[in-house]
Amino acid sequence: MDTVHTALKQGKLIAYPTESVWGIGCDAFNEQAVQHLLTLKNRPIEKGLIVLTANTHLIQPFLADLPNARRDEILASWESTQTQATTWLFPLPDHLPAPIPTWITGNHDSLAIRVIRHPIIAQICQELADDDNPYGFLVSTSCNPSTSPPATNLATAMDYFGDNDDVIFIKGDTLGYLSPSQIRCATSGRMIRI
Template sequence: MNTEVHEAFEVIKNGGIILYPTDTVWGIGCDATNEEAIKKIFALKQREESKSMIVLVNGERMMHQVFNEIPEVAWQILDFSEKPTTLILDKPKNVAKNIIAEDNTLAVRMVTEPFCYKLMERMKKPLVSTSANISGMPTPQSFKEISPEILKGVDYVVNLHHDKICKNPSTIIKLGLDSQVKIIRK
């Protein structure tokens, strides 16, 4: 795994995009502070830049790097979640502008999956995560379902967990600074 973390880190450090396993589905990712790398992902996915993507963090410290204010209910939700949970929070900071939604929110998921965790530990930055498909197409449930267009379009394919099957993307919950909670996806 350390070799894969090193290889992925080198690609990301140089502005590249990677295809990698997450705690849910296979993702396309890059440095969440690199606007040009994020543009590459939008182009590869043929996705409108007005649609935001998820950012992964590897702990509370990195979460606080990305948001000034985190509602207390966010920590409660994360503590009690039985499956990976993505939170949409207000007023992100220290990330590329083109990853922030038009309403000044950002989707974030804290991961403990070893590859993602170690990669972000090395990067010292959050990692973009978006499903490994062309926009509008079904989300691949395994590595073998990823289209050749995506495989050829990334700068590096992580050579781990190619046999993993995942049928469940994360739960998505939007939290306002006013403590309003809205479930987007169960």
């Protein structure tokens, strides 16, 4: 994984299995890498991006001000084995160890975060955590051009982006979840994307 970590810190992209489909992403705090990803996907920066992290310890500032019941619901959603992962949309806390860049949030004053259950990707996120990226955030957007369906395996991911020298492919399978992650509001629990 050292070579993956080094590549991400150098601004490379990775294509990787998630819980359900394949994702493509980069170090969330590397602006050049994020801009390259947005261009590759033909995705407007205004939409914002989902980020993955390895565990809840890395994102304590986002959880700290939530009521206990809401925090418990979020933690339970990330710990349970299910058929669909949950991404939570958090308001940006006033005081953070490192501010969240606008190239991740887009036009929003919130951040979509998921603790990834895939062990290979969780390890990559853990290794990303450092002074520049204290949360271990890895950008996660579906691995496909904007007009094509998300890749569900390595072969399709390589068909989409295999001719791009800046994309490293992480071998492995998805966890077999049936649908891409749902998105819910961390403060209200409201469903945003089913």
